């Protein structure tokens with residue numbers, strides 16, 4: 001059960017979770033792009049099988065944080081990090097952790113849909129093929145399951161061999177979600193997954209997020225306050241690379257503790 | 271309901287403001303015009319050559335007569351009218367095959383049906399009249415009877431020549447090679463002798479028949495039938511006949527070897543050499559270029575050194591091709607080739623095997639020449655692949671190598687093909703470096719045949735571009751070779767076009783499989 005706690009009353013208001021309910025734990029995490037600080041001393045816990053939303057003005061470091069969670073920053077030689085990120089209690093930067101394995105456990109869906117130039121089937125099977133060792137039959141089953149989970153199966157079941165690029169933007173985004181689900185992640189990171197979509201596709205993706213939380217931990221970055229309110233259980237407000245307020249979504253939106261948070265969610269802060 | 275196109279009236283005018291639109295449109299139009307002119311020239315001059323045009327019988331005011339095909343007209347040097355160039359053939363009788371005639375001196379031009387054009391193995395064309403055909407035995411034939419007999423005999427003659435050629439290639443050549451390999455053996459010697467005897471018999475049956483010819487100026491000559499390749503009476507041919515003859519001419523040009531020091535005959539060995547060399551070059555340059563580009567773009571630390579290398583590569587693309595030729599000669603031919611010879615082909619030294627120009631070294635030199643093009647094009651393709659596709663692959667648990675081979679390289683394939691297209695376009699037209707590393711004026715043996723190892727990388731080869739150069743500057747009579755030069759140039763353009771279209775088709779195929787890159 002969540003425990004409200006004023007960790008550092010002077011700077012922010014935070015909620016905390018018991019360790020057994022925590023999926024991801026971020027402790028004193030900071031990140032710089034070269035000399036440019038992007039994240040500063042972040043500490044928060046992401047609850048298991050819940051939807052946690054990160055909100056904040058543009059450039060506050062939401063994407064940076066999300067990408068740190070599955071070590072996508074590893075490729076960027078400029079990036080310097082400090083602090084700790086733990087997945088199910090294990091440090092993700094520990095030497096014995098294989099990055100590829102970590103990324104399979106922590107899936108990521110990007111802002112713009114990025115299907116590969118292959119058939120719909122091959123896109124979903126991409127991660128499975130990387131792992132290898134699956135019979136074709138089993139792979140077909142997983143592909144179907146993933147597409148069903150992403151609420152796309154009915155739309156594409158007759159054209160699995162068609163190019164993924166022939167799908168609409170909303171379908172592509174759900175395809176990318178299916179592709180990520182197919183490798184069986186524990187955590188799904190979604191970076192503004194609906195920002196390029198029309199309202200109907202957006203609703204579908206939101207519905208999907210709500211359904212997925214039965215089996216997954218979800219982290220959602222969004223600029224859309226209504227969306228955060230609609231789908232998330234907890235919301236963290238970041239500003240200038242710092243965590244300002246972290247609370248159950250209802251509380252944060254109806255009764256924010258800090259004026260900064262209130263200004264942002266009511267639109268008084270750019 | 272009918273689909274209506276967008277109103278096109280507006281699209282006809284260049285969009286934009288002021289003179290710039292017109293200026294740029296004008297320069298496009300000018301470039302297109304020049305290109306069209308080039309192609310038009312090559313097409314008309316090159317293809318026109320094979321048309322059996324009418325032969326004019328020209329009677330001059332002074333009573334002299336000549337027969338020939340009009341080639342072109344020019345104003346007289348003193349400006350008192352124009353003169354016309356006739357191609358009259360008969361090098362053996364007149365010593366020249368051209369005749370300039372002032373238009374004012376012409377009394378009458380007619381086109382008698384019986385004028386005969388003979389293509390001969392020596393001396394080129396004969397233009398004049400057929401007086402008689404003298405068979406080996408029996409009475410001599412005259413007039414129309416001689417002409418029909420000549421036509422029939424030429425068909426039979428062609429069949430026998432073909433039989434001899436086949437005997438040489440399919441029986442004698444393998445036997446000789448066996449002899450070289452296995453040494454003397456009674457069986458082979460006997461087979462060889464039998465084949466030689468059969469050729470001798472065929473030769474003899476070609477016969478001692480001969481033609482009695484008369485030029486329009488009244489000179490007589492006797493031509494052995496054996497020397498005659500073709501006989502025509504163009505003025506008596508219908509347009510359909512001429513079209514058929516034209517088709518035959520074009521086909522022979524494409525399929526036969528050359529005659530008369532590259533000023534006549536076909537260019538098949540040159541076509542074959544050009545295409546083979548370009549294909550080998552593509553096979554060599556593609557893997558190296560792609561690997562280099564992948565290293566520069568995906569693996570190497572993007573520091574100052576990499577930038578320097580990149581600039582270097584780009585500048586290499588501008589080095590004149592002859593420099594590559596010199597490099598190829600020094601390093602490939604004399605360096606590597608020389609060593610290969612002393613290690614593996616000592617038996618045949620001092621005559622070189624790989625230590626002289628050849629197909630392999632030419633392909634390698636051109637591969638080196640086109641390497642920068644492929645690297646640059648591939649690198650640009652790699653750089654254009656959106657970051658999100660790469661991250662998408664990584665986020666699914668792909669290693670960097672898997673990301674490269676399964677997502678990035680397939681996506682960069684069209685760019686690589688673009689590089690290969692550019693490389694082919696550049697390589698197929700290069701002549702200068704080839705002269706140093708292996709092109710030959712005459713290499714009747716194409717580098718591919720039925721003998722092991724089938725592809726003979728050390729052989730010299732012919733090339734359309736060099737063929738043009740050679741025919742234009744080393745043939746005795748440029749005037750006579752000119753139509754063939756045009757035809758060869760046209761062919762070179764077409765061959766390059768074909769090679770490019772193949773690659774473009776491949777690229778299109780790859781692209782259309784998954785649509786174009788979506789824009790967001």
Ligand SMILES: Nc1ncnc2c1ncn2[C@@H]1O[C@H](COP(=O)(O)OP(=O)(O)OP(=O)(O)O)[C@@H](O)[C@H]1O
Nearest residue numbers: 033036038056057058059060061062063064065076
């Ligand atoms: N690759 C990079 N190199 C250098 N600086 C970067 C890089 N990526 C992000 N930044 C900087 O880090 C800060 C945080 O960026 P980030 O993308 O995390 O913001 P964000 O909260 O996701 O913004 P948005 O809502 O606009 O997506 C920004 O100031 C940005 O300029």
Ligand SMILES: [Mg+2]
Nearest residue numbers: 062063064191
């Ligand atoms: Mg972002």
